[in-house]
Amino acid sequence: MNIHTDSASLEKSLFLFRDGKKIGFVPTMGALHEGHLSLVSNALDANDCVVVSIFVNPTQFDNASDLKKYPRNLQEDVSLLQKIKGKVLVYAPDKSDIYPGEVVSKQYRYGGIEFEMEGKHRKGHFDGVGTIVGLLLKIVKPNSAYFGEKDFQQLQIVKKLVQIEKLPVKIIGCPIVREKNGLAMSSRNRRLTPKQLEDATILYKTLQEVRRKFKPYSISQLNELVKERFLNSSLKLEYFEIANEKTLATAKYKRKGNTYRGFIAAHAGSVRLIDNMPLN
Ligand code: PAF
Numbered sequence: 001m002n003i004h005t006d007s008a009s010l011e012k013s014l015f016l017f018r019d020g021k022k023i024g025f026v027p028t029m030g031a032l033h034e035g036h037l038s039l040v041s042n043a044l045d046a047n048d049c050v051v052v053s054i055f056v057n058p059t060q061f062d063n064a065s066d067l068k069k070y071p072r073n074l075q076e077d078v079s080l081l082q083k084i085k086g087k088v089l090v091y092a093p094d095k096s097d098i099y100p101g102e103v104v105s106k107q108y109r110y111g112g113i114e115f116e117m118e119g120k121h122r123k124g125h126f127d128g129v130g131t132i133v134g135l136l137l138k139i140v141k142p143n144s145a146y147f148g149e150k151d152f153q154q155l156q157i158v159k160k161l162v163q164i165e166k167l168p169v170k171i172i173g174c175p176i177v178r179e180k181n182g183l184a185m186s187s188r189n190r191r192l193t194p195k196q197l198e199d200a201t202i203l204y205k206t207l208q209e210v211r212r213k214f215k216p217y218s219i220s221q222l223n224e225l226v227k228e229r230f231l232n233s234s235l236k237l238e239y240f241e242i243a244n245e246k247t248l249a250t251a252k253y254k255r256k257g258n259t260y261r262g263f264i265a266a267h268a269g270s271v272r273l274i275d276n277m278p279l280n
Pocket of ligand 1: 027028029055057060129132133151154
């Protein structure tokens with residue numbers, strides 16, 4: 001399997017596919033797991049070839065230590081991708097191929113969704129995501145690009161980004177892939193101890209409980225319930241919000257006709273985890 005470290009070499013390989021064939025794209029930061037592999041498999045089902053990018057993007061991290069500790073293992077990632085049947089190209093660019101000059105983000109306005117949840121808690125995160133996804137989409141020029149719903153807000157941001165940048169690409173959201181115990185798959189799970197891996201199921205379990213109680217309980221009761229569940233946990237709750245699925249605005253009351261999702265972020269030691277679930 002060829003690993004392209006610069007866009008010119010990737011373009012050479014993609015050249016054959018530009019003529020009437022379909023190119024799918026799965027952007028990743030590596031440390032691949034089954035969640036990523038399911039994105040690749042969805043992409044292969046609908047395209048003639050799939051580009052997987054592997055790049056730990058510095059501009060989307062608001063925390064230097066999180067960036068430093070982000071798991072990196074290109075060899076392992078490549079051997080996982082090699083097992084897949086179908087045409088997969090790996091683009092693992094050098095930093096200079098993506099950011100030839102200063103390593104900085106472009107600033108975006110996404111119509112307000114950038115100020116909610118992750119936007120409030122991770123300063124500059126979505127400018128960094130918009131910058132890298134925009135750059136990658138312009139290099140790969142895929143027909144469709146695939147993103148996991150674990151980062152539900154990111155998925156909505158990327159949908160807005162392609163409208164703002166007028167990029168001719170279909171953005172496809174794919175369901176969250178979970179461990180047997182319910183924990184949403186994430187590259188960051190690799191940094192958890194066996195006990196933390198077990199304790200971290202509180203994110204999923206709490207979201208499930210909120211979903212079960214969504215009809216009879218008010219939103220403020222549900223917010224209280226989540227806080228209580230975390231009181232005796234080894235994980236530290238950063239936020240829990242019930243938000244309107246379309247606008248991502250925090251919901252205070254349920255309104256007929258709206259759909260809602262529960263969003264949660266918590267820390268297991270120094271590892272930050274997020275999850276979300278539709279509620280109605
Ligand atoms: O979801 C991720 O892994 C990253 O945010 C992405 C989309 C690859 C951009 O760096």
